[in-house]
């Protein structure tokens with residue numbers, strides 16, 4: 001009753017009995033961008049809609065979002081995450097409450113700014129192997145390069161966060177299959193999040209997506225079991241007192257990566273077997289896909305914008321010159337234009353397009369009180385393209401992130417890694433991996449495309465996706 005009374009006072013499309021406004025989202029992922037845009041334009045910065053019995057309140061004001069996402073009253077993921085939890089378990093990515101808190105605390109030491117310095121060698125080696133793959137491609141021909149990039153990020157994650165050797169990585173069961181099928185799994189999850197009829201289990205069970213999801217989960221279980229076996233074998237060789245010392249580090253330090261995230265889960269003895277397997281896969285999937293997508297969008301946009309590419313190349317040449325050596329943290333710090341390009345990519349192609357949280361206690365924002373029990377929706381994709389904060393919002397323009405231009409904006413109109421206690425754990429890892437890959441590729445290749453930015457067909461799912469792939473030609477510079 002309380003929710004109905006509050007919803008009646010909030011602007012938003014008129015709901016139907018039972019399904020609420022769920023029919024609005026019965027469109028394909030490409031059209032969803034416009035559907036949400038239209039709703040926000042019509043009803044404003046605080047809009048309500050019903051997904052069946054769940055009242056969703058979309059908040060697009062950057063100051064309100066800061067309050068909401070930073071609050072302890074929103075540290076429960078929204079009901080739509082259930083469909084992700086069906087595949088990945090209710091842990092670090094899709095879970096909430098004590099389980100999420102415990103898993104996040106156990107994993108955190110491996111993701112710190114300093115901790116990831118230890119991963120630099122692997123980042124560089126895998127980026128070099130990527131260059132070798134490009135060298136084997138026919139010269140002058142346009143290729144869809146996403147496959148090469150996602151292999152690189154996947155092998156990198158296995159040899160860092162998961163703690164495997166390259167040999168162990170290459171012999172993981174179903175690795176390539178999992179890499180290939182992951183986008184389809186996330187599309188199924190997002191389809192269930194947005195389409196009411198797929199939320200009815202008996203209907204979903206009749207679809208081919210259900211069979212695919214079931215097969216994926218079976219593969220994922222074998223894959224995770226093997227990783228856990230490898231780590232258990234290795235852990236037997238570490239002395240008990242060393243393990244305790246390594247586990248109990250509080251500060252962000254390079255030595256934190258002497259244990260992998262999986263080691264920490266095993267040694268904590270806090271996870272049931274099933275939980276451990278799901279969380280092992282979650283650690284893998286939360287990092288390899290996001291890093292691959294952002295790297296690919298960066299290279300693609302640079303192919304579409306030759307002036308930006310030349311500026312970036314000049315900066316890279318300036319810092320690295322002719323030396324054939326690994327890219328270091330110091331190098332990256334001396335590449336401000338790379339950082340601006342990277343940020344512009346995260347603005348245009350966010351990894352979380354819509355975030356949802358359950359509000360656990362009433363919370364006051366500028367527009368009034370959001371009641372406990374409703375869901376907050378943070379429309380990141382649309383916030384990042386709101387013309388009030390971004391001139392020509394759909395254009396690619398890294399200059400938006402020059403220090404002078406950044407000062408002119410409200411900081412929280414740009415939140416690619418989300419905010420607050422449930423923000424992205426992998427921001428330093430992802431940033432460094434993406435930049436290392438892109439610097440290595442851009443140093444060696446001029447990237448061009450037969451297509452233009454106008455040809456890019458975007459879809460909005462869990463993350464922004466390119467419907468026409470990532471096609472470009474890689475021409476050696478020297």
Ligand code: HEM
Pocket residue numbers: 092093094104286287288290291294346350351352355356416417418421422423424425426427429430431434
């Ligand atoms: C490089 C670009 C990346 C971007 C833009 C990004 C963005 C995000 C966003 C927006 C969230 C919040 C999701 C939600 O609330 O539903 C998130 C969560 C998360 N990300 Fe990332 N991510 C990136 C890369 C990575 C990488 C490389 C890793 C791992 C190394 C990672 C690990 C995680 C984890 C574990 C969470 C869940 C945090 C929690 O709920 O406590 N991310 N990420």
